[in-house]
Amino acid sequence: MTTPNQAALDFLLSRRSRPIQTLAAPAPDREALAPILTAALRSPDHGKIEPWRLMVLQDGALTRLSKLAETRGKALGLEPEKTAKGVDMFAQTPLCVAVIASPEPSDKVPEIEQILSAGAVCTALLNAALAAGWGAHWLTRWVSHDRTFVEEGLGLAPHEFVAGLIHIGTETAPPPERPRPDPARKVAWVGE
Numbered sequence: 121m122t123t124p125n126q127a128a129l130d131f132l133l134s135r136r137s138r139p140i141q142t143l144a145a146p147a148p149d150r151e152a153l154a155p156i157l158t159a160a161l162r163s164p165d166h167g168k169i170e171p172w173r174l175m176v177l178q179d180g181a182l183t184r185l186s187k188l189a190e191t192r193g194k195a196l197g198l199e200p201e202k203t204a205k206g207v208d209m210f211a212q213t214p215l216c217v218a219v220i221a222s223p224e225p226s227d228k229v230p231e232i233e234q235i236l237s238a239g240a241v242c243t244a245l246l247n248a249a250l251a252a253g254w255g256a257h258w259l260t261r262w263v264s265h266d267r268t269f270v271e272e273g274l275g276l277a278p279h280e281f282v283a284g285l286i287h288i289g290t291e292t293a294p295p296p297e298r299p300r301p302d303p304a305r306k307v308a309w310v311g312e
């Protein structure tokens with residue numbers, strides 16, 4: 121056994137997201153974000169395909185995307201409250217990192233495994249941001265599933281999709297604890 125990293129384990133046992141409504145400026149700058157992004161890219165990836173990419177959305181890009189969400193919400197005939205959810209996630213975030221799943225044809229690695237790897241990147245990005253002392257929240261909302269929005273707004277290719285929009289900023293209020301799964305209910309110990 122290698123030397124235990126108790127601090128890392130304690131972090132994982134207590135980690136929790138910070139809702140986007142509680143995030144404010146400042147967001148991490150390039151220097152502060154660099155190790156967080158590097159940690160995210162150090163995620164399990166069968167076959168070293170790297171079937172994902174990241175886009176750091178800030179400033180004018182966030183304004184542009186909030187306007188596009190407004191236009192798309194109206195064009196789709198969404199309820200105003202639902203449209204606002206799409207608008208606000210860009211208008212009211214300090215910074216957002218889009219994790220784009222970009223699976224490639226492979227004889228060796230099934231597409232589902234490449235998609236799971238993109239999810240692992242989202243989790244690692246979220247946890248790295250939290251570990252660095254930032255507030256962070258993984259959202260998708262309807263914008264992530266609207267092809268027009270992701271292709272026009274984020275430039276996604278037809279085979280790509282948004283795995284997560286990870287919002288990162290400064291925490292303004294601690295979130296309430298969320299009920300967590302009981303391991304006794306979710307874990308089966310199989311001896312034979």
Ligand SMILES: Cc1cc2nc3c(=O)[nH]c(=O)nc-3n(C[C@H](O)[C@H](O)[C@H](O)COP(=O)(O)O)c2cc1C
Pocket residue numbers: 135136137138257258259260261262283284298
């Ligand atoms: C793929 C994915 C998409 C999610 N999208 C949303 C979303 O659009 N809106 C939302 O309220 N929570 C969403 N969540 C849930 C939150 O990110 C998160 O699970 C919840 O706030 C608790 O997080 P924590 O366990 O880090 O505290 C999503 C989670 C995942 C895994």
